[in-house]
Amino acid sequence: MTTTTPDVRAAAGPDPVVPAVPRRRGRARTHSSDQPRRSRLLTVVMLLVLLYFLLPLFWLFVASTKSNADLFSTFGLWFADSSSLWANITTVFTTQDGIYLVWLRNTVVYALSSAIGAALLATMAGYAFAKYRFPGGNAIFGGILGSIMVPTTALAIPTYLLFAKAGLVNTPWAVILPSLVSPFGVYLMRVYAADAVDDTLIEAARVDGAGELRIFFQVAMRLLVPGMVTVLLFTLVATWNNYFLPLIVLNSTDLFPLTVGLAQWQATAAGGSGSRPLFSAIITGSAISIIPLVIAFLFLQRYWQSGLATGSVKG
Template identity: 75%
Template sequence: GYAFAKYTFPAGTALFSVVLGSIMVPTTALAIPTYLLFAGVNLTDTRWSVILPSLVSPFGVYLMRVYAADAVDTQLLEAARVDGAGELRIFFSVALRLLAPGFITVLLFTLVATWNNYFLPLIMLSTPEKYPLTVGLAQWQSAAAAGSGGQVLFSSVITGSLVSIVPLVIAFLYLQKYWQAGLATGGVKG
């Protein structure tokens, strides 16, 4: 997103249009090709088969482009270039600090989307010990309902669902300080 916002390069607009177009493709439509791709490299029934597809986020690229366009001042980048800093140093020393609130936002969006993803782990994983809590609860619920003549375990499933959101709440509370620091960045006049 930072590169799309701050650099001009050949086919940059076309490449960004492809990223925007990929946002419109539902992830369920990519489930079978993703499974076939991971089966080809023997990564099915591993945790990587759930983690790796979640690392690619076209919405995250779009959000970071929009955020970087306003958060990182072009004059600040030019001043760093005049001082002799290279592009990597400018990114890691100047831009990344200014992009922290946007980066944390994309991280949390991706974390919640991955944590709540039901379909991808269901098709990628076949070992019940590797199921995430959401898939494991649903499988346990369906097995219990089928084995006991249709008795539903609502209390256990609801308790498990409550427990499953605890890591998300902890992540939000921990990462909240980065949002607050980002809000206060422009509040002091130098």
């Protein structure tokens, strides 16, 4: 005889219904990081800074459209009744048989040679200080940091005496060679190379049998391009605007850069010598001289980015 056991669940009845807990109504919390914070005061300050930097350029452009008489008889920050821009440009390129083009060519040669050479040397030195350990490395790097504090004007006379002994005075090398040394560029590239080039990439290249020069030029160089472009731009601007060193080491007018050549025109105009005043031509020549720098910045801006090494090394 079999006995049936009653189902306990059936006897207990259906499952009790648990009342739903009402949710608290309220505004959803939003993190401050989700929306960028805007400051009106900061916006006003940045606009004033922008105006501070653009105002001299605006004056330079306005003044280059005026004649010599309009420069002294009209308001400085606005145009004259008639534009003399084309006449001023013609004067710039025809005065002294077109010597301005010679100065422009010299400036381009000095600036490009110095910028490319300084960027390459600073990149190699910074990479070496960041990735290699050798006796006296910290002491040498400390000496490089100390040389940043020395003003370039204080080195002009010793540089002249050194080049005079070597017979390099009044040659393009007297301007190019001192510009190849960039202590700040070495410091910047050491800091950048320490983070941009991972040690595992170097070790992997060594395991594959690559030499140190091949590792630098084919692996590290590609990751150091943003920092290298930064040093190149700094050196390019510094050499383009360099005045005191070319003034000391150069004697021939055909070797002058734009800075020294325009200063020579300014001295001629201020002294009252010459057949005609050159004030408008000097201003127009100065305005033309900044156009290559603007083009260089716009062209190299896309290389001036960080994070090229993102994804090359998996963490």
